[in-house]
Amino acid sequence: MTESSTTDAAASTELESRYGAPRRSVSAKSQRWMILGALVLAFGAIVYFTLGNAVGQLTHNDVGYTITSDTEASVDFEVSKDQDATVQCMIHVLDNSYAVVGARVVTIGPHEGSSPGDRSEYYRTDLRTESRGVTGVVDSCWQLE
Template sequence: MTVTDSPTMSQRYGAPQQRMSPAAKKWSVISALALALAAAVWFTLGNSFGELTFKDVGYNIESDTRASVDYQVTKDFDATAQCMLHVMDSSYAIVGARIVTIGPHEGASNADRSQHFRSEVRTEHRGVTGVVDDCWLLD
C-alpha cells in the first residue's frame, strides 16, 4: 500500500480527482469557442442597430449673418433624428443656432446608414466655427 492510497490520506484530503477525457476536453474547447463567437456577433450587431452617431465634417462662414455647417449622421433607415447646430464666435459664444430634422431614408447596406448634410444657420454676428452640438432620436 502506498502513502497516497492509505485511508488516512483520502479521508484527510479527499479522493483523487479524475482527469477529463480527451473527448470531454475537445467538446469543452468547442463550446467555449462557440460561446465566444456568439458573444462577438451579439455585440457587433447590437451596437450597429438603433445607434445614432454624428460628427462635424466642416463649416463655411459666408457672411456676418450666415454660415453653413457640414456634418454626418448615422442612424437606422426608418428613424427620425434632430440635430442642434451651433455657430460660435472666437470667445465660444453661440451667435447662431438651428435644429434640423433628418427623416427616414432609403438604403440597403450598413454603409448606407450614414448621410452627409450641409445646413444653413443664420447668425447675429460673424462666427468663426460651426459644429453639431448634439443629435437625438425622435419617438
C-alpha cells in the same frame, strides 16, 4: 502478491474511503474541444454586443464648416441612425469667444437602405448668423417619437 503491494493497496483503499477516489484528468482531445467551444462563444458574444450596440444608436459627427460671410455659414455633419427613424439635430455657429451667433434645428427623416453601412449619411445645412462666426458644430441630436 507481495506484502508492500498489499500495504499500498490497503493505504490506497483507506485514502479513497476517507477523501474519495482520485480525479481523472481530462483528455487532450476534450481540452481542445472545450477551448474551441469557448472561443466560438466569445466570438459570438463579441458579434452580438457589437451589432446590438449599433442598432438603435444615434450618433453625430462634425465634418466641416464654411463661413460664407458675416451673416451666413454652412455646417457639414454626419448622422448615424436607423433608416426608418426621424431625428432632429441642433446646429450652432460660434464666434471666437464660443458664443452662439447662429442656430438651427434640422429635421432628418427616414432614408433608404437596409445594410448597417446605410445607417450613416452626410448633410449640409446653411445658417443665418448675427455676426461673423469662426466655427460650426452639431450641438446635439435626438430621436423623435
